Amino acid sequence: MAAKLIHKSSSVQYKNVRSNQIESSEIAINYHESGPYLQVKDSGGEIVQVGGIFIGTQAPTNPLVGKMWLNNVAGNLYIYDGTSWINVSV
Secondary structure, eight states: OOOEEEEEEHHHHHHHHOOGGGGGGGOOOOEEEOOOOOHHHOOOOOOOSSEEEEEEOOOOSOOOOOEEEEEEETTTEEESSSSSEOOOOO
């Protein structure tokens, strides 16, 4: 069975799609130059980030679960777990 892909997009930094703005099988794209990323709705109805790494010295505001941030001064990689930034650097 073929699926129709529909996407929504924004170029505003950190602007995430809301759960009521996207249905299953839709893809939201944020294409701001600071770190483009995809967003999808999971099976629980929550919006999660798929791919994309923000690069900068300050943590992104309004992060989604799965958001990755590379602190380019300290050299640390972080992943947002829904409540805090977890340092996953070796």
